[in-house]
Amino acid sequence: MPIPTNYETPVRTSAKDRALSQLQKWIIDGTLQPDEKLNDAELAAALGVSRTPVREALQLLEVQGLVQMYPGKDTRVTTIDKEMIGKLYATLGALHALAAETAAQLIEPGQIEQLRELNAAFARAIKAKDIYQALEYDEEFHNLIVELSDNPYTVSFCSSLQMHIRRFKFVFLKQPLGQTMAAAEEHEQIIDALEKRDAQAASRLIKQNLSRPLEEYNKLP
Amino acid sequence: MPIPTNYETPVRTSAKDRALSQLQKWIIDGTLQPDEKLNDAELAAALGVSRTPVREALQLLEVQGLVQMYPGKDTRVTTIDKEMIGKLYATLGALHALAAETAAQLIEPGQIEQLRELNAAFARAIKAKDIYQALEYDEEFHNLIVELSDNPYTVSFCSSLQMHIRRFKFVFLKQPLGQTMAAAEEHEQIIDALEKRDAQAASRLIKQNLSRPLEEYNKLP
Protein backbone atom coordinates (compact mmCIF):
# COMPACT_ATOMS: atom_id res chain seq x y z
CA MET A 1 0.00 0.00 0.00
CA PRO A 2 1.48 3.30 -1.09
CA ILE A 3 2.12 5.66 1.71
CA PRO A 4 0.51 9.00 0.89
CA THR A 5 2.94 11.84 0.64
CA ASN A 6 2.62 14.06 3.62
CA TYR A 7 1.33 17.40 2.44
CA GLU A 8 0.91 18.78 5.91
CA THR A 9 2.11 22.34 6.38
CA PRO A 10 4.20 22.66 3.21
CA VAL A 11 5.44 26.00 4.46
CA ARG A 12 7.03 26.33 7.84
CA THR A 13 5.28 29.37 9.19
CA SER A 14 7.24 31.66 11.44
CA ALA A 15 5.86 33.35 14.53
CA LYS A 16 6.20 36.69 12.76
CA ASP A 17 4.06 35.54 9.85
CA ARG A 18 1.41 34.11 12.13
CA ALA A 19 1.30 37.37 14.07
CA LEU A 20 1.14 39.35 10.83
CA SER A 21 -1.77 37.46 9.30
CA GLN A 22 -3.71 37.42 12.55
CA LEU A 23 -3.31 41.14 13.10
CA GLN A 24 -4.20 41.83 9.48
CA LYS A 25 -7.41 39.86 9.89
CA TRP A 26 -8.28 41.61 13.12
CA ILE A 27 -7.74 45.05 11.64
CA ILE A 28 -9.58 44.32 8.41
CA ASP A 29 -12.63 42.77 10.04
CA GLY A 30 -12.81 45.52 12.64
CA THR A 31 -11.92 43.42 15.68
CA LEU A 32 -9.16 45.94 16.19
CA GLN A 33 -10.91 49.22 15.58
CA PRO A 34 -9.59 52.39 13.98
CA ASP A 35 -7.45 54.44 16.34
CA GLU A 36 -7.27 51.57 18.84
CA LYS A 37 -4.02 51.53 20.75
CA LEU A 38 -1.89 48.46 20.23
CA ASN A 39 0.28 47.27 23.08
CA ASP A 40 2.86 44.85 21.78
CA ALA A 41 3.21 43.03 25.10
CA GLU A 42 -0.54 42.41 25.24
CA LEU A 43 -0.66 41.23 21.66
CA ALA A 44 2.33 38.98 22.27
CA ALA A 45 0.56 37.38 25.21
CA ALA A 46 -2.64 36.98 23.19
CA LEU A 47 -0.78 35.35 20.33
CA GLY A 48 1.40 33.21 22.56
CA VAL A 49 4.69 34.57 21.28
CA SER A 50 7.27 37.08 22.47
CA ARG A 51 7.33 40.77 21.71
CA THR A 52 9.91 40.49 18.95
CA PRO A 53 7.77 38.85 16.24
CA VAL A 54 4.85 41.08 17.20
CA ARG A 55 6.95 44.20 16.83
CA GLU A 56 8.20 42.96 13.47
CA ALA A 57 4.65 42.33 12.32
CA LEU A 58 3.58 45.80 13.47
CA GLN A 59 6.35 47.39 11.45
CA LEU A 60 5.20 45.59 8.33
CA LEU A 61 1.63 46.64 9.03
CA GLU A 62 2.85 50.21 9.23
CA VAL A 63 4.33 49.96 5.73
CA GLN A 64 1.02 48.53 4.54
CA GLY A 65 -0.76 51.48 6.09
CA LEU A 66 -2.84 49.52 8.58
CA VAL A 67 -1.14 50.84 11.69
CA GLN A 68 0.75 53.99 12.53
CA MET A 69 3.67 53.95 14.95
CA TYR A 70 4.42 57.10 16.93
CA PRO A 71 8.02 56.51 18.03
CA GLY A 72 8.42 56.59 21.77
CA LYS A 73 4.71 57.16 22.24
CA ASP A 74 2.41 54.44 21.04
CA THR A 75 1.18 52.40 18.12
CA ARG A 76 -2.34 52.71 16.83
CA VAL A 77 -4.58 51.22 14.17
CA THR A 78 -4.87 53.79 11.39
CA THR A 79 -8.11 55.69 11.25
CA ILE A 80 -10.18 55.53 8.12
CA ASP A 81 -11.49 58.48 6.33
CA LYS A 82 -14.65 58.20 4.27
CA GLU A 83 -13.21 60.14 1.37
CA MET A 84 -10.33 57.68 1.05
CA ILE A 85 -12.56 55.13 -0.64
CA GLY A 86 -12.65 57.29 -3.77
CA LYS A 87 -8.87 57.54 -3.84
CA LEU A 88 -8.51 53.80 -3.35
CA TYR A 89 -10.77 53.04 -6.29
CA ALA A 90 -9.14 55.69 -8.48
CA THR A 91 -5.71 54.18 -7.90
CA LEU A 92 -6.93 50.63 -8.34
CA GLY A 93 -8.69 51.69 -11.54
CA ALA A 94 -5.53 53.15 -13.05
CA LEU A 95 -3.53 50.01 -12.24
CA HIS A 96 -6.19 47.58 -13.44
CA ALA A 97 -6.55 49.58 -16.65
CA LEU A 98 -2.82 49.30 -17.23
CA ALA A 99 -2.99 45.58 -16.49
CA ALA A 100 -5.79 45.13 -19.03
CA GLU A 101 -3.85 47.00 -21.71
CA THR A 102 -0.82 44.82 -21.14
CA ALA A 103 -2.81 41.61 -20.83
CA ALA A 104 -4.49 42.34 -24.16
CA GLN A 105 -1.09 41.95 -25.80
CA LEU A 106 -0.03 38.83 -23.88
CA ILE A 107 -3.16 36.80 -23.38
CA GLU A 108 -3.46 33.26 -24.76
CA PRO A 109 -6.58 31.28 -25.72
CA GLY A 110 -6.48 29.08 -22.64
CA GLN A 111 -6.46 32.14 -20.41
CA ILE A 112 -9.43 33.63 -22.23
CA GLU A 113 -11.20 30.38 -21.43
CA GLN A 114 -10.25 30.69 -17.74
CA LEU A 115 -11.74 34.18 -17.64
CA ARG A 116 -14.96 32.97 -19.23
CA GLU A 117 -15.25 30.19 -16.66
CA LEU A 118 -14.69 32.58 -13.78
CA ASN A 119 -17.29 34.95 -15.16
CA ALA A 120 -19.79 32.12 -15.63
CA ALA A 121 -19.28 31.12 -11.99
CA PHE A 122 -19.70 34.79 -11.06
CA ALA A 123 -23.01 35.00 -12.94
CA ARG A 124 -24.26 31.77 -11.31
CA ALA A 125 -23.44 33.14 -7.87
CA ILE A 126 -25.38 36.31 -8.59
CA LYS A 127 -28.41 34.38 -9.78
CA ALA A 128 -28.21 32.24 -6.65
CA LYS A 129 -28.01 35.47 -4.61
CA ASP A 130 -24.83 34.19 -3.00
CA ILE A 131 -23.29 37.61 -2.48
CA TYR A 132 -20.08 36.56 -0.80
CA GLN A 133 -19.36 33.92 -3.41
CA ALA A 134 -20.04 36.47 -6.15
CA LEU A 135 -17.61 38.92 -4.62
CA GLU A 136 -14.99 36.18 -4.45
CA TYR A 137 -15.34 35.37 -8.14
CA ASP A 138 -15.35 39.04 -9.07
CA GLU A 139 -12.05 39.55 -7.28
CA GLU A 140 -10.59 36.42 -8.84
CA PHE A 141 -11.62 37.64 -12.28
CA HIS A 142 -9.89 40.98 -11.86
CA ASN A 143 -6.88 39.47 -10.18
CA LEU A 144 -6.36 37.03 -13.00
CA ILE A 145 -6.16 39.91 -15.47
CA VAL A 146 -3.66 41.65 -13.23
CA GLU A 147 -1.55 38.52 -13.01
CA LEU A 148 -1.71 38.03 -16.77
CA SER A 149 -0.15 41.44 -17.22
CA ASP A 150 2.98 39.92 -15.68
CA ASN A 151 4.05 43.00 -13.72
CA PRO A 152 5.08 42.32 -10.11
CA TYR A 153 4.76 45.96 -9.10
CA THR A 154 1.16 46.17 -10.28
CA VAL A 155 0.35 42.86 -8.61
CA SER A 156 1.80 44.01 -5.31
CA PHE A 157 0.14 47.44 -5.35
CA CYS A 158 -3.26 46.05 -6.32
CA SER A 159 -3.12 43.49 -3.57
CA SER A 160 -2.41 46.21 -1.05
CA LEU A 161 -5.25 48.37 -2.33
CA GLN A 162 -7.67 45.44 -2.27
CA MET A 163 -6.81 44.88 1.37
CA HIS A 164 -7.66 48.47 2.25
CA ILE A 165 -10.87 48.34 0.24
CA ARG A 166 -11.88 45.21 2.09
CA ARG A 167 -11.32 46.97 5.40
CA PHE A 168 -13.50 49.85 4.28
CA LYS A 169 -16.26 47.47 3.35
CA PHE A 170 -16.07 45.75 6.71
CA VAL A 171 -15.85 48.86 8.83
CA PHE A 172 -18.26 51.23 7.08
CA LEU A 173 -20.80 48.95 5.49
CA LYS A 174 -21.47 45.95 7.65
CA GLN A 175 -22.76 44.03 4.62
CA PRO A 176 -21.21 43.98 1.16
CA LEU A 177 -22.47 45.93 -1.81
CA GLY A 178 -24.61 43.79 -4.07
CA GLN A 179 -23.30 42.71 -7.43
CA THR A 180 -25.62 42.80 -10.39
CA MET A 181 -25.89 40.92 -13.65
CA ALA A 182 -24.80 44.12 -15.38
CA ALA A 183 -21.33 43.51 -13.97
CA ALA A 184 -21.24 40.05 -15.50
CA GLU A 185 -22.16 41.49 -18.88
CA GLU A 186 -19.40 44.06 -18.57
CA HIS A 187 -16.99 41.25 -17.77
CA GLU A 188 -18.04 39.55 -20.97
CA GLN A 189 -17.28 42.71 -22.93
CA ILE A 190 -13.89 42.92 -21.26
CA ILE A 191 -13.10 39.36 -22.27
CA ASP A 192 -14.13 40.10 -25.86
CA ALA A 193 -11.87 43.14 -25.95
CA LEU A 194 -8.95 41.12 -24.63
CA GLU A 195 -9.63 38.41 -27.18
CA LYS A 196 -9.56 41.00 -29.99
CA ARG A 197 -6.39 42.43 -28.42
CA ASP A 198 -8.14 45.79 -28.25
CA ALA A 199 -6.10 47.33 -25.43
CA GLN A 200 -7.93 50.65 -25.41
CA ALA A 201 -11.37 49.10 -25.14
CA ALA A 202 -10.23 46.70 -22.43
CA SER A 203 -8.77 49.58 -20.46
CA ARG A 204 -11.92 51.69 -20.76
CA LEU A 205 -14.24 48.84 -19.86
CA ILE A 206 -12.21 47.84 -16.82
CA LYS A 207 -12.32 51.38 -15.48
CA GLN A 208 -16.06 51.49 -16.03
CA ASN A 209 -16.57 48.15 -14.29
CA LEU A 210 -14.49 49.21 -11.30
CA SER A 211 -16.36 52.47 -10.91
CA ARG A 212 -19.60 50.58 -10.18
CA PRO A 213 -19.07 49.68 -6.53
CA LEU A 214 -17.99 53.24 -5.86
CA GLU A 215 -21.19 54.58 -7.41
CA GLU A 216 -23.18 52.14 -5.31
CA TYR A 217 -21.37 53.39 -2.26
CA ASN A 218 -22.06 57.03 -3.05
CA LYS A 219 -25.76 56.30 -3.36
CA LEU A 220 -25.93 55.17 0.25
CA PRO A 221 -27.46 57.54 2.86
CA MET B 1 21.55 89.10 21.34
CA PRO B 2 18.87 86.66 20.33
CA ILE B 3 19.76 83.08 20.81
CA PRO B 4 19.23 81.22 17.55
CA THR B 5 16.69 78.47 17.74
CA ASN B 6 18.38 75.13 17.61
CA TYR B 7 17.38 73.50 14.37
CA GLU B 8 19.79 70.57 14.78
CA THR B 9 18.27 67.17 14.07
CA PRO B 10 14.63 68.10 14.58
CA VAL B 11 13.70 64.43 14.38
CA ARG B 12 15.28 61.99 16.76
CA THR B 13 16.26 59.17 14.46
CA SER B 14 16.15 55.63 15.73
CA ALA B 15 18.82 53.04 15.06
CA LYS B 16 16.38 51.18 12.85
CA ASP B 17 15.78 54.23 10.67
CA ARG B 18 19.48 54.93 10.38
CA ALA B 19 20.12 51.32 9.37
CA LEU B 20 17.26 51.48 6.88
CA SER B 21 18.39 54.62 5.08
CA GLN B 22 22.00 53.51 4.99
CA LEU B 23 21.18 50.09 3.57
CA GLN B 24 18.82 51.67 1.04
CA LYS B 25 21.60 53.95 -0.13
CA TRP B 26 24.09 51.10 -0.36
CA ILE B 27 21.72 48.93 -2.38
CA ILE B 28 20.63 51.72 -4.70
CA ASP B 29 24.14 52.96 -5.47
CA GLY B 30 25.44 49.44 -5.97
CA THR B 31 27.74 49.31 -2.95
CA LEU B 32 25.75 46.24 -2.01
CA GLN B 33 25.48 44.40 -5.29
CA PRO B 34 22.61 42.32 -6.63
CA ASP B 35 22.52 38.83 -5.13
CA GLU B 36 25.04 39.80 -2.47
CA LYS B 37 24.51 37.92 0.74
CA LEU B 38 23.66 40.07 3.73
CA ASN B 39 24.81 38.96 7.15
CA ASP B 40 22.97 40.85 9.83
CA ALA B 41 25.79 40.53 12.36
CA GLU B 42 28.29 42.01 9.91
CA LEU B 43 25.97 44.84 8.96
CA ALA B 44 25.26 45.52 12.61
CA ALA B 45 28.97 45.84 13.30
CA ALA B 46 29.47 48.09 10.29
CA LEU B 47 26.60 50.35 11.33
CA GLY B 48 27.55 50.37 15.00
CA VAL B 49 24.24 49.00 16.21
CA SER B 50 22.96 45.66 17.34
CA ARG B 51 21.38 43.01 15.17
CA THR B 52 17.79 43.85 16.07
CA PRO B 53 17.45 47.19 14.24
CA VAL B 54 19.32 45.70 11.31
CA ARG B 55 16.90 42.79 11.11
CA GLU B 56 13.99 45.18 11.29
CA ALA B 57 15.45 47.30 8.51
CA LEU B 58 16.02 44.21 6.38
CA GLN B 59 12.40 43.21 6.75
CA LEU B 60 11.25 46.60 5.56
CA LEU B 61 13.66 46.39 2.65
CA GLU B 62 12.11 43.06 1.76
CA VAL B 63 8.66 44.65 1.53
CA GLN B 64 10.17 47.37 -0.66
CA GLY B 65 11.62 44.67 -2.90
CA LEU B 66 15.26 45.55 -2.37
CA VAL B 67 16.20 42.38 -0.51
CA GLN B 68 14.82 38.89 -0.41
CA MET B 69 14.85 36.83 2.78
CA TYR B 70 14.98 33.07 2.50
CA PRO B 71 13.77 32.02 5.95
CA GLY B 72 16.26 29.85 7.76
CA LYS B 73 18.73 30.15 4.88
CA ASP B 74 19.99 33.61 4.14
CA THR B 75 19.14 37.12 3.07
CA ARG B 76 20.23 38.53 -0.25
CA VAL B 77 20.03 41.75 -2.23
CA THR B 78 17.44 41.20 -4.97
CA THR B 79 18.78 40.62 -8.43
CA ILE B 80 17.95 43.02 -11.21
CA ASP B 81 16.36 41.93 -14.41
CA LYS B 82 16.84 44.08 -17.48
CA GLU B 83 13.26 43.66 -18.62
CA MET B 84 11.94 45.01 -15.34
CA ILE B 85 12.75 48.57 -16.34
CA GLY B 86 9.90 48.54 -18.84
CA LYS B 87 7.46 47.34 -16.21
CA LEU B 88 8.65 49.97 -13.76
CA TYR B 89 8.07 52.77 -16.24
CA ALA B 90 4.71 51.37 -17.34
CA THR B 91 3.45 51.31 -13.78
CA LEU B 92 4.87 54.71 -12.97
CA GLY B 93 3.29 56.08 -16.13
CA ALA B 94 -0.16 54.83 -15.21
CA LEU B 95 0.07 56.35 -11.74
CA HIS B 96 1.51 59.68 -12.88
CA ALA B 97 -1.20 59.90 -15.53
CA LEU B 98 -3.84 59.40 -12.87
CA ALA B 99 -2.15 62.01 -10.72
CA ALA B 100 -2.17 64.49 -13.58
CA GLU B 101 -5.86 63.91 -14.25
CA THR B 102 -6.70 64.51 -10.62
CA ALA B 103 -4.35 67.45 -10.25
CA ALA B 104 -5.97 69.12 -13.25
CA GLN B 105 -9.15 69.38 -11.21
CA LEU B 106 -7.54 70.52 -7.98
CA ILE B 107 -4.66 72.75 -8.99
CA GLU B 108 -4.51 76.38 -7.90
CA PRO B 109 -2.74 79.35 -9.53
CA GLY B 110 0.10 79.41 -7.01
CA GLN B 111 0.86 75.78 -7.71
CA ILE B 112 0.93 76.39 -11.43
CA GLU B 113 3.52 79.04 -10.68
CA GLN B 114 5.57 76.55 -8.64
CA LEU B 115 5.59 74.13 -11.54
CA ARG B 116 6.73 76.86 -13.94
CA GLU B 117 9.57 77.78 -11.62
CA LEU B 118 10.69 74.17 -11.28
CA ASN B 119 10.62 73.74 -15.03
CA ALA B 120 12.59 76.95 -15.55
CA ALA B 121 15.23 75.64 -13.16
CA PHE B 122 15.15 72.35 -15.04
CA ALA B 123 15.75 74.11 -18.36
CA ARG B 124 18.60 76.16 -16.90
CA ALA B 125 20.27 73.00 -15.60
CA ILE B 126 20.04 71.39 -19.02
CA LYS B 127 21.56 74.42 -20.72
CA ALA B 128 24.35 74.37 -18.14
CA LYS B 129 24.81 70.66 -18.88
CA ASP B 130 24.41 69.93 -15.20
CA ILE B 131 22.90 66.49 -15.68
CA TYR B 132 22.46 65.55 -12.04
CA GLN B 133 20.82 68.83 -11.18
CA ALA B 134 18.52 68.49 -14.17
CA LEU B 135 17.46 65.02 -13.04
CA GLU B 136 16.74 66.39 -9.59
CA TYR B 137 14.46 69.11 -10.93
CA ASP B 138 12.76 66.68 -13.28
CA GLU B 139 11.92 64.40 -10.38
CA GLU B 140 10.73 67.33 -8.29
CA PHE B 141 8.50 68.49 -11.10
CA HIS B 142 6.80 65.12 -11.44
CA ASN B 143 6.61 64.57 -7.71
CA LEU B 144 4.90 67.90 -7.20
CA ILE B 145 2.15 66.86 -9.60
CA VAL B 146 1.77 63.57 -7.77
CA GLU B 147 1.50 65.37 -4.46
CA LEU B 148 -1.02 67.83 -5.85
CA SER B 149 -3.28 64.90 -6.70
CA ASP B 150 -3.64 64.42 -2.96
CA ASN B 151 -3.72 60.64 -3.00
CA PRO B 152 -1.50 58.94 -0.39
CA TYR B 153 -1.58 55.59 -2.16
CA THR B 154 -0.30 57.06 -5.40
CA VAL B 155 2.35 59.03 -3.56
CA SER B 156 3.59 55.96 -1.74
CA PHE B 157 3.63 53.70 -4.80
CA CYS B 158 5.37 56.28 -6.97
CA SER B 159 8.04 56.82 -4.39
CA SER B 160 8.71 53.10 -4.27
CA LEU B 161 8.91 52.85 -8.05
CA GLN B 162 11.24 55.86 -8.25
CA MET B 163 13.56 54.14 -5.84
CA HIS B 164 13.76 51.04 -8.01
CA ILE B 165 14.26 53.09 -11.14
CA ARG B 166 17.09 54.93 -9.48
CA ARG B 167 18.74 51.61 -8.62
CA PHE B 168 18.46 50.49 -12.22
CA LYS B 169 20.09 53.67 -13.40
CA PHE B 170 22.96 53.22 -10.95
CA VAL B 171 23.55 49.54 -11.53
CA PHE B 172 23.09 49.23 -15.29
CA LEU B 173 24.08 52.61 -16.63
CA LYS B 174 26.93 54.01 -14.64
CA GLN B 175 26.03 57.48 -15.83
CA PRO B 176 22.54 58.92 -16.08
CA LEU B 177 20.59 59.31 -19.28
CA GLY B 178 20.82 62.80 -20.66
CA GLN B 179 17.82 65.10 -20.46
CA THR B 180 17.05 67.27 -23.45
CA MET B 181 15.33 70.58 -23.95
CA ALA B 182 12.49 68.65 -25.57
CA ALA B 183 11.58 67.42 -22.11
CA ALA B 184 11.38 70.97 -20.81
CA GLU B 185 9.03 71.88 -23.65
CA GLU B 186 6.85 68.90 -22.84
CA HIS B 187 6.74 70.04 -19.24
CA GLU B 188 5.50 73.40 -20.42
CA GLN B 189 2.70 71.72 -22.37
CA ILE B 190 1.80 69.71 -19.29
CA ILE B 191 1.55 72.87 -17.23
CA ASP B 192 -0.65 74.49 -19.86
CA ALA B 193 -2.97 71.49 -19.85
CA LEU B 194 -3.22 71.58 -16.07
CA GLU B 195 -3.94 75.30 -16.19
CA LYS B 196 -6.76 74.71 -18.66
CA ARG B 197 -7.95 71.85 -16.45
CA ASP B 198 -7.70 69.56 -19.46
CA ALA B 199 -7.33 66.26 -17.63
CA GLN B 200 -7.11 64.10 -20.74
CA ALA B 201 -4.36 66.16 -22.34
CA ALA B 202 -2.39 66.30 -19.09
CA SER B 203 -2.64 62.55 -18.75
CA ARG B 204 -1.51 61.89 -22.31
CA LEU B 205 1.37 64.34 -22.13
CA ILE B 206 2.64 62.93 -18.86
CA LYS B 207 2.71 59.43 -20.28
CA GLN B 208 4.56 60.69 -23.31
CA ASN B 209 7.09 62.56 -21.19
CA LEU B 210 7.73 59.52 -19.00
CA SER B 211 8.26 57.25 -21.97
CA ARG B 212 11.28 59.26 -23.06
CA PRO B 213 13.92 57.90 -20.70
CA LEU B 214 12.75 54.38 -21.52
CA GLU B 215 13.18 55.02 -25.24
CA GLU B 216 16.64 56.42 -24.56
CA TYR B 217 17.44 53.29 -22.61
CA ASN B 218 16.26 50.98 -25.38
CA LYS B 219 18.49 52.77 -27.89
CA LEU B 220 21.60 51.79 -25.92
CA PRO B 221 23.77 48.91 -27.21
Add this chain to the structure above:
DNA sequence: AAACATTTGTCCGTATGTATA
Protein backbone atom coordinates in the same frame (compact mmCIF):
# COMPACT_ATOMS: atom_id res chain seq x y z
C1' DA C 1 9.01 70.65 39.32
C1' DA C 2 10.59 66.06 40.15
C1' DA C 3 10.15 61.38 40.65
C1' DC C 4 7.14 57.52 39.00
C1' DA C 5 5.09 54.41 35.94
C1' DT C 6 4.34 52.75 31.47
C1' DT C 7 5.81 51.78 26.93
C1' DT C 8 8.86 51.72 23.38
C1' DG C 9 13.62 50.79 21.48
C1' DT C 10 17.75 48.07 21.76
C1' DC C 11 20.90 44.46 23.08
C1' DC C 12 22.43 39.88 23.41
C1' DG C 13 21.99 35.00 24.50
C1' DT C 14 19.97 30.71 23.02
C1' DA C 15 17.72 27.35 20.19
C1' DT C 16 16.11 25.65 15.85
C1' DG C 17 16.81 24.84 11.46
C1' DT C 18 19.79 24.57 7.05
C1' DA C 19 23.89 23.61 4.39
C1' DT C 20 28.49 21.39 4.14
C1' DA C 21 32.21 18.08 5.03
Add this chain to the structure above:
DNA sequence: ATATACATACGGACAAATGTT
Protein backbone atom coordinates in the same frame (compact mmCIF):
# COMPACT_ATOMS: atom_id res chain seq x y z
C1' DA D 1 24.36 9.24 6.70
C1' DT D 2 26.02 11.58 10.58
C1' DA D 3 28.05 15.17 12.55
C1' DT D 4 29.73 19.92 12.43
C1' DA D 5 29.40 24.71 11.57
C1' DC D 6 26.78 28.55 10.77
C1' DA D 7 22.98 31.79 10.20
C1' DT D 8 18.53 32.90 11.27
C1' DA D 9 14.32 33.30 14.53
C1' DC D 10 12.88 34.05 18.96
C1' DG D 11 12.94 35.18 23.81
C1' DG D 12 13.80 37.88 27.77
C1' DA D 13 16.15 41.73 30.05
C1' DC D 14 17.88 46.30 30.09
C1' DA D 15 17.79 51.22 28.76
C1' DA D 16 15.75 55.41 27.04
C1' DA D 17 11.96 58.30 26.48
C1' DT D 18 7.42 60.02 27.18
C1' DG D 19 3.40 61.44 29.90
C1' DT D 20 1.62 61.78 34.57
C1' DT D 21 0.83 62.50 39.43
